[in-house]
Amino acid sequence: MISYGKQTINQSDIDAVIGVLKGDWLTQGPAVETFENNLKNYFGAKHACAVANGTAALHLTGMALSWKPGDIVITTPITFLATANCIVYADATPDFVDIDPVTYTISPNHLEEKVKTYQLQGKKVKAVIGVDYAGYPCDWKALREIADKYDFQLVNDNCHALGSTYNSDKQYAVKYADVVTQSYHPVKHITTGEGGAVLTNNSDLDGKVRRLRSHGMTKNPNLLENNDGPWYYEMHEMGYNYRITDFQCALGSSQLKKLGQFVQKRREIAKKYNKSFSNGDKLIIPETHSSIEHAYHLYPLQIDFKKLSLTKAQFFKKMKEVDIKLKVHFIPVHFQPFYQKNYGFNTGDFPVSESFYRNEISLPIYPDLTTDDVSSVINNILEIISG
Ligand SMILES: Cc1ncc(COP(=O)(O)O)c(C=O)c1O
Secondary structure, eight states: OBOSOOOOOOHHHHHHHHHHHTSSOSBSSHHHHHHHHHHHHHHTOSEEEEESOHHHHHHHHHHHTTOOTTOEEEEOSSSOHHHHHHHHHTTOEEEEOOBOTTTOSBOHHHHHHHHHHHHHTTOOEEEEEEEOGGGOOOOHHHHHHHHHHHTOEEEEEOTTOTTOEETTBTTOHHHHOSEEEEEOOTTSSSOOSSOEEEEESOHHHHHHHHHHHBTTEEOOTTTOSOOOSTTOOEEOSOOOBOOOBHHHHHHHHHHHTTHHHHHHHHHHHHHHHHHHHSSSSSEEOOOOBTTEEOOOSOEEEEEOTTTTTSOHHHHHHHHHHTTBOOBOSOOOGGGSHHHHHHHOOOTTSSHHHHHHHHHEEEEOOOTTOOHHHHHHHHHHHHHHHHO
16 A cells, blocks of 8 residues: 655664664653754754654744733644644634645735734734645745734744755745744654654743743753752743653654655655646646745645546545555644634635645655656556546
8 A cells, every 4th residue: 555655764763763772861861962953953943942743842832932812823724733723722712814825835915914804903913823834835034024014923833844945945944933843753754753843043932942841840040949959940830741752863863864865755756746747627736936945745736626527535435446545634724623613613714725625635755655656646646537
């Protein structure tokens, strides 16, 4: 069965993990700091705090940015649940802005309209989480300008875009967003099993994230109210155990060395898909742009099922019959019963996201996908659509 995503592990990764397993520290040891330093160097961030997963990174981001009940935090419907859920964790109020029909990322024009509408009601937007969906960066320049104009916090849920470039810059994320979150789940560009990180250039935010990662504890003499001795620690705010282990971080450092080649492989596969699916009026391939290098965490292909005499479910079934397991990214978050019941969202609220959802399928894409596998995906899709 060909799946849509999968990790790539080689002997050097295995050796790196075994090296830690044979050492003194399984957790809270030096491999964590080494991984954090490697992340800082790669992504050009002053600070990087590695955590248990991408969802924990988002949760801690909301806490570090002091989101409170009543604060309005906006994201896009075309994202994984975690991006919106982190707003709810803070008891803040989630809202959405529709995607741009070409880039599939949050539309800056619709965002500014929404922020203005809130302003007219005497309400202020606290934060916006842009999602570099599938590996295509948001229009960060526009988002930064709007954030500065209306004074809100800007977060980049960068989980899909490791290795992408924006205006030829692979270190773009921390330059535009106040906080950047990443995930190292096995289907992502690099993996630590479960894992994630919070990257920022702001030392106060990093300090908060670090304390909250470990129960809100601090041993920093500058922050202590008392100091009974070298064993002493204090807790000033509620935190969690969102730590990541040393053997995961050793894997992360080993994987990060190969990020460039992993992304290159993904681009080569995407190039073949682009070439095969760019003709005809039933398919729309993901956008390519001269100032952006897509990282292709996903390859979202849009199919006009109305023009085929097939439903999306039938299409999935046909592909499964030839051992190709497709996925859909994502069911718009405002379709979820939780968000409809608790926040009053309805079908029809975000039409571009909804039409994208109806059409989108995610094709298999990962470095170890063989040339034969790619040809099989292409041939089977072309056969079905010529149907
Ligand atoms: C856009 C986005 N944000 C956040 C997450 C959460 O990451 P994790 O699974 O590491 O918690 C994911 C995971 O799929 C994601 O796709």
